[in-house]
Structures are given as C-alpha cells and as structure tokens.
Amino acid sequence: MHPLVIQYRAVVVKEVRQTVRDRRVMALLTIAPLMQLFVLGFAVNFDVRHVPTAVVDRDHTSESRDYARSLLAGDTLDLKAEPQDERTAQELLERGEASVAVVFPPEFQQDVLRGTGAQVQALVDGSDPVRSGVAVDMVARHAADRATRLLQSEAVARGETPPRSPVTLVPRVLYNPELSTAVYVVPGIAAMLLLVVTTIIMAMGLARERESGTLEQLQVTPLKPGILMAGKVTPFVLIGLVDVGLALSVGAWVFHVPLRGNLGIVALATLLYLLSTLGVGLLIATLSRTQQQAFVGGFLFLLPAVLLSGVMTPIHAMPDWLAWVTYFNPVRYYVEVLRGTLLKSASLGDLWRQVVLLGVFGTLVISLASRRFRKTSA
Incomplete structure (x- = not known):
C-alpha cells in the first residue's frame, strides 16, 4: 500500500x-x-389559520349577522370579541388581542337591499404583514363572492337568467397541493x-x-x-x-x-x-x-x-x-x-x-x- x-x-x-x-x-x-x-x-x-378577529356590528340585522357567520365559517378567521364600536376594536388590535376587526356600518342591510353599494370595513394589524395580507385577501374574496351570489339571487327573483362570470378560475396547485x-x-x-x-x-x-x-x-x-x-x-x-x-x-x-x-x-x-x-x-x-x-x-x-x-x-x-x-x-x-x-x-x-x-x-x-x-x- x-x-x-x-x-x-x-x-x-x-x-x-x-x-x-x-x-x-x-x-x-x-x-x-x-x-x-x-x-x-x-x-x-407560514400557514395562516385561526386569526383572532373582532366583529363590530352596528347594524344588528339578519343580513349583517349572516354575513359575519359566513365570513367566520372557515378556519382562517376566529371570532374573539364583539366590541360595540371601532374605537374599542382598535384598542383590541393595539393590545394584540385581535389581528383583524370587521366593521358593519349602520343601515348595512338597507344598502344591500337598495343595491346602492354596502360597505364593510376591515381594520388590520399591519405589524404582521403575512397574516394581515392573507386576512385582507380573505375578506375581499368573501365580499366579492357574496356580491356575486346576491346578484344571482336577485336575477332569479325577477325571473331573469342569473349572470355568469365571463372568466372562471380553476386553480391547480403543483408540487405541493396542500400548500x-x-x-x-x-x-x-x-x-x-x-x-x-x-x-x-x-x-x-x-x-x-x-x-x-x-x-x-x-x-x-x-x-x-x-x-x-x-x-x-x-x-x-x-x-x-x-x-x-x-x-x-x-x-x-x-x-x-x-x-x-x-x-x-x-x-x-x-x-x-x-x-x-x-x-x-x-x-x-x-x-x-x-x-x-x-x-x-x-x-x-x-x-x-x-x-x-x-x-x-x-x-x-x-x-x-x-x-x-x-x-x-x-x-x-x-x-x-x-x-x-x-x-x-x-x-x-x-x-x-x-x-x-x-x-x-x-x-x-x-x-x-x-x-x-x-x-x-x-
């Protein structure tokens, strides 16, 4: 050797x-x-789930309650508090007890029924950009989906053909389907x-x-x-x-x-x-x-x-x-x-x-x- x-x-x-x-x-x-x-x-x-959420319902109608229930139905947002006004909700965000606050204004249901454009406000804690970005995107997508369903139901009530979106997104996640x-x-x-x-x-x-x-x-x-x-x-x-x-x-x-x-x-x-x-x-x-x-x-x-x-x-x-x-x-x-x-x-x-x-x-x-x-x- x-x-x-x-x-x-x-x-x-x-x-x-x-x-x-x-x-x-x-x-x-x-x-x-x-x-x-x-x-x-x-x-x-980096999976965003169970984000602590506060709901401020200043309308107190069936439409606002149903909207809140559908928004919180998944596992992305979790209801943690129901403050009476925006100031209290902002204090919850400052103390870290909530990351998102969804605010329903007065006359929310009336604006929906009149079709004049009801608004829902989302207060988000921007100190955590990943969680906040996902939460804002989730609230925005929910609002768009609910608006589409509302227009379709109104068309059916009038005896018209429900409008359909000209583009349908069919997501297919490759390599990591569960993200x-x-x-x-x-x-x-x-x-x-x-x-x-x-x-x-x-x-x-x-x-x-x-x-x-x-x-x-x-x-x-x-x-x-x-x-x-x-x-x-x-x-x-x-x-x-x-x-x-x-x-x-x-x-x-x-x-x-x-x-x-x-x-x-x-x-x-x-x-x-x-x-x-x-x-x-x-x-x-x-x-x-x-x-x-x-x-x-x-x-x-x-x-x-x-x-x-x-x-x-x-x-x-x-x-x-x-x-x-x-x-x-x-x-x-x-x-x-x-x-x-x-x-x-x-x-x-x-x-x-x-x-x-x-x-x-x-x-x-x-x-x-x-x-x-x-x-x-x-």
Missing part, C-alpha cells in the same frame, strides 16, 4: 476515534441536527443543518486542537499538510452525508416531504456542497486562535448565508442589489437542487447549472482553505 494512503488512513482513523470518544461532539453532530429539524420543521409555519409550509421549508433546513455541522463544528474542533497543542504535534510529524487536512475533513464528509440522509428520512416520514426525484443527484450536490461548507470551516479555523473566535466566525458566516439562500424568504422578494449577492452563495444552489429534485422530480439536465456552480464554489473555497492550512502548517 502506498505510504500516502497509509498516512491518510491513519489520520482518518485517529479523527474518527477522537470524534466518537467525545460524547458532546457526537451529540452535536447527530442528535442536535435532528432536534433542530423537528423544532424548525414544526415552528416555522404545506413544512414541504417548502424542510429541504432548506437540511442545507442549514449542514452549515452548522460541517462549518461551525469543524472550525471549533480545529481551533480546540490548536489551543491544546495537538495540531502542532501533528504538524511536526512527517505527515504532509495535504494528507493531514484530507484526513481531518473526511469524517465530516461522512457525517454530513449521514445527516442529510437522516434529514430526508425524517422529512419524508414526519413532515411528508415527497422524494420524487433521483437521490443520486442529491448525493452529488451534497458532496459538492460539502466542499464549500468544509472549506469555509477550515478557513475560519486557520484564521482563529481560540474556539470562541471560531464560533463567532462561523456564526457570522452562517447568518447571512442562510438569509441570502432562499431558505425562509424567496429571493425574488429581495431588492435587486441584494438578490445579486445571492449568486455568490452556494447555499442558494444547494437549496434549489434539493427542492427541484425532491418536490419537482427535476433531472440533472434541469439542474446542471446549480450543480456546476456548486462544484466551482467548492473547488475555489477548498483550494483557498488548503493553501491557508499549508501556510499555517509550515
């Missing part, structure tokens, strides 16, 4: 044994990612967990070895820096692949994330993505003197990498100047590969651009980290 292979194997075995012996590190590498996946998978939820937040978020969480496991943990581990003097002892041995670096990186590559497998399994079993595409594409993209995350971790370790510095450096990289990846918020919603920055973020391309493969069954021909860019970024980062590691080992 070639001496370099023997040296590489010895370093890998040493790193694996050292990692397995340290129960805290093993917990951070295996149990912690699963706990984060469960917590974030359930906690991050589940978890199906959208969990693939992004898997990418984020790899950042924690491979970037921060590796950076802190190397910094700890530098503090204890173990790394310097290895550097004075006949081991070449490249072999030493490869041996230290290999266990984290294996752990990263295992964590991705666990995340996909839990996502499919608990959160019902579909596994429609070729998992070989996911494995290839994961290996290329690990080049970037491990390279950044190695680079941070070479620039840090203590574990605290390594942790801070990893966190400063983690936060913008996640925010600019499209994991939580869509990239097209960002300002143009900030959206351009995401093109230099490998997390973005890995998330696109995961969502494209798992949800849309995309092929390598559809995702070749993301895969190539992952390889380019990974090669550049690991090369830079390798040069820095050799320089600090010299």
Whole structure:
C-alpha cells in the first residue's frame, strides 16, 4: 500500500476515534441536527389559520349577522370579541388581542337591499404583514363572492337568467397541493443543518486542537499538510452525508416531504456542497486562535448565508442589489437542487447549472482553505 494512503488512513482513523470518544461532539453532530429539524420543521409555519378577529356590528340585522357567520365559517378567521364600536376594536388590535376587526356600518342591510353599494370595513394589524395580507385577501374574496351570489339571487327573483362570470378560475396547485409550509421549508433546513455541522463544528474542533497543542504535534510529524487536512475533513464528509440522509428520512416520514426525484443527484450536490461548507470551516479555523473566535466566525458566516439562500424568504422578494449577492452563495444552489429534485422530480439536465456552480464554489473555497492550512502548517 502506498505510504500516502497509509498516512491518510491513519489520520482518518485517529479523527474518527477522537470524534466518537467525545460524547458532546457526537451529540452535536447527530442528535442536535435532528432536534433542530423537528423544532424548525414544526415552528416555522407560514400557514395562516385561526386569526383572532373582532366583529363590530352596528347594524344588528339578519343580513349583517349572516354575513359575519359566513365570513367566520372557515378556519382562517376566529371570532374573539364583539366590541360595540371601532374605537374599542382598535384598542383590541393595539393590545394584540385581535389581528383583524370587521366593521358593519349602520343601515348595512338597507344598502344591500337598495343595491346602492354596502360597505364593510376591515381594520388590520399591519405589524404582521403575512397574516394581515392573507386576512385582507380573505375578506375581499368573501365580499366579492357574496356580491356575486346576491346578484344571482336577485336575477332569479325577477325571473331573469342569473349572470355568469365571463372568466372562471380553476386553480391547480403543483408540487405541493396542500400548500404545506413544512414541504417548502424542510429541504432548506437540511442545507442549514449542514452549515452548522460541517462549518461551525469543524472550525471549533480545529481551533480546540490548536489551543491544546495537538495540531502542532501533528504538524511536526512527517505527515504532509495535504494528507493531514484530507484526513481531518473526511469524517465530516461522512457525517454530513449521514445527516442529510437522516434529514430526508425524517422529512419524508414526519413532515411528508415527497422524494420524487433521483437521490443520486442529491448525493452529488451534497458532496459538492460539502466542499464549500468544509472549506469555509477550515478557513475560519486557520484564521482563529481560540474556539470562541471560531464560533463567532462561523456564526457570522452562517447568518447571512442562510438569509441570502432562499431558505425562509424567496429571493425574488429581495431588492435587486441584494438578490445579486445571492449568486455568490452556494447555499442558494444547494437549496434549489434539493427542492427541484425532491418536490419537482427535476433531472440533472434541469439542474446542471446549480450543480456546476456548486462544484466551482467548492473547488475555489477548498483550494483557498488548503493553501491557508499549508501556510499555517509550515
């Protein structure tokens, strides 16, 4: 067997044994990612349901009561209070006891019967734009649907043919028919967990070895820096692949994330993505003197990498100047590969651009980290 292979194997075995012996590190590498996946998978939820709603009925007629009952019939709005006036309703919004207040003005029923155009006011707490936007859209659609039904019933009462809308919308939701937040978020969480496991943990581990003097002892041995670096990186590559497998399994079993595409594409993209995350971790370790510095450096990289990846918020919603920055973020391309493969069954021909860019970024980062590691080992 070639001496370099023997040296590489010895370093890998040493790193694996050292990692397995340290129960805290093993917990951070295996149990912690699963706990984060469960917590974030359930906690991050953009589905808008059970919005606390106040109803101000100043008309007190059968028409206003029937309108309110139909508006609250679904699970989007929940009746929490029935204040007497708009001022009291606004106080409920200020205290956070309600997010929406629906106000029926006096003579609401008379305006409906006269056909002069009855108005319903909706007071909305804009401090939560997602929930408020959905609530306003729901109230507006309900008003439009009720107006259409009212016109049709009046036409039938007059013996006329009920008017029909010239355009009928037939929605068909692809890839995520139930519009589940978890199906959208969990693939992004898997990418984020790899950042924690491979970037921060590796950076802190190397910094700890530098503090204890173990790394310097290895550097004075006949081991070449490249072999030493490869041996230290290999266990984290294996752990990263295992964590991705666990995340996909839990996502499919608990959160019902579909596994429609070729998992070989996911494995290839994961290996290329690990080049970037491990390279950044190695680079941070070479620039840090203590574990605290390594942790801070990893966190400063983690936060913008996640925010600019499209994991939580869509990239097209960002300002143009900030959206351009995401093109230099490998997390973005890995998330696109995961969502494209798992949800849309995309092929390598559809995702070749993301895969190539992952390889380019990974090669550049690991090369830079390798040069820095050799320089600090010299």
